[in-house]
Amino acid sequence: MTNLEIGNILGRSETFVSKHARKYRKSKLCDRLTEEQKQFIYLHHNLKDMTQKDIAKRLGLTYNSVMHYIRAYINKG
Numbered sequence: 001m002t003n004l005e006i007g008n009i010l011g012r013s014e015t016f017v018s019k020h021a022r023k024y025r026k027s028k029l030c031d032r033l034t035e036e037q038k039q040f041i042y043l044h045h046n047l048k049d050m051t052q053k054d055i056a057k058r059l060g061l062t063y064n065s066v067m068h069y070i071r072a073y074i075n076k077g
Contacts, residue, residue: 033069037061045070 003017010017033041037059044050050058056066 032065033061038069038073041066041069042074045074 003021004014006012007014007017040059041055044055045052052066052070053063055061056063059066
């Protein structure tokens with residue numbers, strides 16, 4: 001179901017649904033990673049000694065999980 005379809009059902013705009021869906025996805029991403037994984041990602045991302053792909057391989061995560069965590073919680077931009 002798309003954000004537009006959900007918005008039509010709820011009587012809200014697609015933008016409103018997208019904004020709240022983004023917040024929900026970000027909060028759920030945090031729940032999926034353990035504290036050790038978060039620290040490992042944070043450390044190696046800031047040291048720039050490993051690429052996101054290498055970090056994902058080392059932790060057994062998908063590249064997208066690592067990339068989204070960095071964007072949402074480390075870069076915050």
